[in-house]
Amino acid sequence: MRKLILTILTFVIALDALAQVPVKLQNDTILKRLTNAPLSDTIAVPSIEQPLLLGQSLLYKLRLDSIKQTVPLDYNEYVQSYIDIYTKRKAMYGDMLGLSGYYFPIFEKALKSYNIPTEIKYLSIVESSLNPHAVSRVGATGLWQFMFGTAKAYGLNMDNFVDERKDPVQASYAAAAYFRDAYEELGDWLLAIAAYNCGKGNVQRAIDKAGSRNFWDIRRFLPKETSNYVPAFIAAVYVMKYANAHQIVPKIAPFAFKTDTIVVRNFVALADVAKAIDQKEETIFALNPSYKKKIINGTAIAPKRLVIPKTGYQYYPQLFEVLNNDLEMDREVILASTDDVRDLRKKTLPKREIPQPKLIVHKVLPGQNLTAIANQYKVEVQDLKVWNNLVASTIIPGQKLKIYPDTVSHKMLPKAKPVLVNYKVKQGDTLSSIAEKFDGVTVASLKQANGLKSAKITEGMLLKVM
Template identity: 40%
Template sequence: MLTKIVLIFLFNYANIESPPTSFSPSSIKTNLVKIDKDSIRSRIEQINSQTPFQIDYTPLLEETIINYLKNRQATYLELYSKADYFFPIFENALQKYNVPLELKYLPVIESALNPRAKSRVGATGLWQIMFNTAKDLDLKVNSYVDERMDPFKSSDAAAKYLSELFERFNDWNLAIAAYNYGPGNIRRAIKASGYSNFWNLRGYLPKETANYVPSFIATLYLFEYAHKHEIKKKKNETIPALTDSIPIKKMVSFTHISEKIDISIDTLNFLNPSYIHSIIPSVKNKQYYLTLPETYTDIFTEKEVEIYNTADLDYNSREKPLPQLYELNSRIVYRVVNGDFLGKIARNYGVRVSDLKKWNKLKDDKLRIGKRLIIFPKKFPKKQ
């Protein structure tokens, strides 16, 4: 029996640490609707005939759809408004790699369309991409920028990866399952079971993956047939219809930009989620961009020099230094400060105490303030 808790679907599959505040359980109300099972079956059969997905109308699929219709309308109303902004981005990427456009619904179940979603195991962004997969797909991750959170770059990478998974399995259901569980695991399940059909293979997969494809189909159904259930989509007036990207010439924070052109930091974070500290860095031979509502591009251009000058003055007068810029897994040198101990440093950078001792040839746990430690970080410390 699938859980009836509204948020479990949106956050459980990726094991996201915490949902956005707009998705808190108290903000969601049950809206009972009239449900005609025969009509649902008929529409699923239509989806089956019009898409490359093989859909078996099972009791689990029916239950999942009905559960979403009964319990998750308020959640989906929020998602519909975000979809107006994100879906065109997804569609362009999917079309580029000849991937079915229906796969634009995967980020709904992966991240609830939250570009900064991060799972307990480190999967990040709209498409919940793991770090090693990101490296394979040429997504850059450093202490200031995580391209897994960039809607455009992550969508291109995810579409490319989905295309590669289809080439391996020649079946979109299996490609979707492999996106969730990993291609090697799906291969092993096929070998162990003797089945190459997802619906027959489900019994050999972990519950999360076994329910992943039905959840995808249920999500597809709710978006495609919302009007049939009198679910009215609402437009989010805070999300700009048109945007433009501007090349940035010097390090600058969203605070400096916000103050000079009178735009909210929330809007800047929404449009530029890949900048971890809400700061756009300046790196030699690397160009970074700022995405703005189209109505703000002229005023930014007019005040650009003033913005950079203010940023320079601020950074030069800071008592506390800005975080170091480094690539994940690259070698960095960390200077020990008051209050540091090996366990704390190890936690901050996602490594083991034994690693720190080995890299720095430490015989015990004692540290002195000012000592330099070599670290190969697995994650970033919290914002300073």
């Protein structure tokens, strides 16, 4: 009987494999979705009040086992529920199969650089449906749905010209760094995936409550969205791998061509680039979604990346002319504060008034020199020179000198010096959550300042924050 069952299972798997033959791509365009950037809710994980009691389908379990690599792809009724939901979204998954041909190689390169399993790339399916302009109800943005604070903690830049959360390359490396830290702290890939949704601190607290490091054991102690997030990820991997078995047809992506990357050191409009190489502006913007004004704000000190379709030599003269023609415009870079809806709801604190320096006018007495006057007011000779535009140290009796005794530098208002802060790690703290509490601090800078080789920290540890 056992041999008969094994024979039947082998036959079923063989038939299933035959069903995985390539399907001819259908012509379609989704440029509009990739170039329009309205605020759109990106909750891609539908809520399941009660899992469908379908029992454990042996076929689905065998399929998941066959595609498992490093990340566990457990099968249960929760995973089956999301498989049932996602396999009905044939058009959406057809779009994503087409887009994956462009985005997945970018993701894989970033993940490999941090030694992260390549299966993590499928998390972008759940996060953003491969839409770089996706924005959630609370402000999570881009292909990898970074919140503002976490993005800054992992080195992404957001200002009036650029939002690097929408940059496929930059955001992918930041996501890979996050997963490296999460895995180092939690020691399990499913837990790291859960942490990406709700934060490492929430996962650690769930571990402590459950007394287990198994996701399915701690699931009931996690936020509701996170408890559904991991089974949704496993289902997304399944549907992307077994799309043909569910009559999901890949659609041709707008990026069905090879691309080149150019380093730009000037302010250049994407529209001018498109015209120079005979492409639609929407195509160039879709390849460069992080430029909010559709202008590349490159400089010699901080060059920027431009991605274009691989083009013929006949377009080179026009392209070089555009790239070397620096746009005349307001170049002030204004760093973004936050777009986290939870932060914006908080009451804004009243602005602190900057104290003005106290001015004293000193009349030089006979026999006085700059050194004596500087000692009298406890300031520096160099300060006296700067305040009074003195080229030499010579002064004469009766001369009036401006003195700002409350300042400590030669400037009218003292510039704050970098301050070293000792931070005591509390329960539930992570490097990323600590970095979010301090302006200009990143996970990388915390590691460097404290000589940390990994992101693992313990309660009570003292960290240097600069």
